[in-house]
Amino acid sequence: MKTYIIGDISAEQFVPEHTFCYVIKGIMRLYDGNKTYTFRSGQAVLIRKNNLLRYVKEKVDGEIAKVFITLDESFLKKFQAAHQIEAGKFKYKEAVLSLPPNELTANFILSLVPYYKSGKLEPLFADVKREELLLILLKQVPELVGVLFDYGIPQKINLEAFMNRNYKFNVSMERFAYLSGRSLSAFKRDFKSIFDDAPNHWLVRRRLAEAYFLIEKKHQRPSDIFIELGFETLSHFSFAFKKHFNLSPSDLLRQKQE
Numbered sequence: 001m002k003t004y005i006i007g008d009i010s011a012e013q014f015v016p017e018h019t020f021c022y023v024i025k026g027i028m029r030l031y032d033g034n035k036t037y038t039f040r041s042g043q044a045v046l047i048r049k050n051n052l053l054r055y056v057k058e059k060v061d062g063e064i065a066k067v068f069i070t071l072d073e074s075f076l077k078k079f080q081a082a083h084q085i086e087a088g089k090f091k092y093k094e095a096v097l098s099l100p101p102n103e104l105t106a107n108f109i110l111s112l113v114p115y116y117k118s119g120k121l122e123p124l125f126a127d128v129k130r131e132e133l134l135l136i137l138l139k140q141v142p143e144l145v146g147v148l149f150d151y152g153i154p155q156k157i158n159l160e161a162f163m164n165r166n167y168k169f170n171v172s173m174e175r176f177a178y179l180s181g182r183s184l185s186a187f188k189r190d191f192k193s194i195f196d197d198a199p200n201h202w203l204v205r206r207r208l209a210e211a212y213f214l215i216e217k218k219h220q221r222p223s224d225i226f227i228e229l230g231f232e233t234l235s236h237f238s239f240a241f242k243k244h245f246n247l248s249p250s251d252l253l254r255q256k257q258e
């Protein structure tokens with residue numbers, strides 16, 4: 001498996017900066033809490049910042065290779081000033097923007113790979129290649145100026161709808177608060193008012209309820225669902241499940257299969 005990266009990639013299921021992705025080999029599936037996007041060899045995507053996202057990679061013929069390039073705010077501001085670009089309006093609000101096939105993009109990827117023979121891309125080359133990519137993207141989709149050069153922070157949104165959509169993501173309370181347009185204290189206060197529960201407690205109960213449904217009605221195996229429900233380990237999931245339902249997830253599955 002080969003992954004070519006320019007910039008820092010978040011270890012969380014959170015995208016703090018706009019990120020360009022290109023699949024060289026294999027398949028990449030992205031889940032934003034509502035929809036799953038599938039990208040195959042030769043396809044490119046722009047992931048908008050300040051979104052929760054989980055991705056799954058799948059080998060094809062035993063191989064997978066992909067490119068991740070972070071377009072952070074500092075770099076974008078320098079690029080915008082250098083090229084005297086005015087931000088426009090682009091109403092696309094989804095977390096994932098599929099980019100149309102383009103020969104310039106394909107050639108850019110080919111030009112990028114040789115720089116990684118040493119296993120590391122020097123910062124000077126990184127900025128040059130990011131600038132080249134950005135010029136290609138703006139030529140390809142001019143409306144992206146309304147996405148890339150929007151430096152605003154998330155606005156206050158409907159917390160109940162937001163949490164019911166994103167409860168499966170394993171991120172901190174600070175992330176949830178920020179993305180809902182609130183300070184941490186305001187997030188906890190509003191959460192208590194809406195759900196009559198503390199965020200951490202509600203998240204565990206909500207995830208366990210979904211797990212029970214998937215095992216009982218869909219006959220899914222605990223080992224196949226614990227990560228997608230926001231649990232870090234199978235043992236942690238099994239312990240929480242048994243404590244809540246007085247029955248282990250494997251025992252529930254066994255009962256439904258008998």
